[in-house]
Amino acid sequence: xxxxxxxxxxxxxxxxxxxxxxxxxxxxxxxxxxxxxxxxxxxxxxxxxxxxxxxxxxxxxxxxxxxxxxxxxxxxxxxxxxxxxxxxxxxxxxxxxxxxxxxxxxxxxxxxxxxxxxxxxxxxxxxxxxxxxxxxxxxxxxxxxxxxxxxxxxxxxxxx
Numbered sequence: 293x294x295x296x297x298x299x300x301x302x303x304x305x306x307x308x309x310x311x312x313x314x315x316x317x318x319x320x321x322x323x324x325x326x327x328x329x330x331x332x333x334x335x336x337x338x339x340x341x342x343x344x345x346x347x348x349x350x351x352x353x354x355x356x357x358x359x360x361x362x363x364x365x366x367x368x369x370x371x372x373x374x375x376x377x378x379x380x381x382x383x384x385x386x387x388x389x390x391x392x393x394x395x396x397x398x399x400x401x402x403x404x405x406x407x408x409x410x411x412x413x414x415x416x417x418x419x420x421x422x423x424x425x426x427x428x429x430x431x432x433x434x435x436x437x438x439x440x441x442x443x444x445x446x447x448x449x450x451x452x
Contacts, residue, residue, distance in 0.1 A: 300441040305433040311425075315435075318343050318387040319427055321351060325366065326391050329353040335393035338366035338401075342374045342422075343385045350374035367407040371414055382418040386411065387425040400426035400434045402442060411439035412446040 308316050318341040325339030331354055338354040352369030367388055374383055390401040403411065403424075415422050421438035436442060 298444055300444070301437065302441060303435040305435065307431045308427075308433060311433065314343060314347075315385065315387070315425060318349060318385060319389070319425060319433065321349060322387040322389045322427070325351050325353040326389065329366065330355045331393075332356065333358070333360075337391045337393070339389050339391075340366040340370035341387045342370045342383050343387075344374055344378055345382045345384050346378065348374075348378055348381070350377060365404060365407050367403050368410050371410060375414070382420055383414055383422050384420075385423040385425060387427070389427045391429065397428040398430055400428045400432065402426060405443070408439055408443040409446055412443050412448070415439050416448050 305311055308319055311319065321341035322339040325341065326337045329337035329339065331337050333356050340352040342350045344350065350370050350373040352366045352371070352373055354364065354366040355369065356363045367386065370386065371383065388401070388403060390397050411422055411424070415438060421440070424436040424439065424442065426434040440446065
């Protein structure tokens with residue numbers, strides 16, 4: 293048996309004011325997207341905003357369905373929107389926020405496994421990393437330089 297250690301690097305910001313203007317903008321837009329969440333079953337809202345290399349911003353919020361497998365996460369809505377509205381334009385940053393209507397969300401919520409895989413697919417497709425900014429109810433924001441930091445053993449085309 294061989295033991296391996298996996299290390300990732302991420303950054304913590306105490307406040308949105310510690311971010312540059314572009315990152316502040318997409319965090320604020322992601323928070324605004326919470327009001328567009330359709331989440332009557334879980335009452336767990338997700339908002340997302342993706343900044344593209346052309347400075348356009350694609351927005352998304354989670355959309356639930358009584359048939360749970362048909363739900364879609366806010367992160368994927370934003371990414372798919374970016375890709376369909378501005379095909380071929382790379383995504384630089386993705387801001388994600390979450391709110392639970394039943395209790396405070398004190399720690400930034402990381403994307404689910406499906407969203408991590410989709411973000412990584414976009415990184416592979418555009419051959420550049422996507423910075424990920426995570427925010428919850430409190431002021432703290434986490435920043436990851438790449439989806440690979442959240443999904444180090446992701447599935448990609450090399451396996452096919």
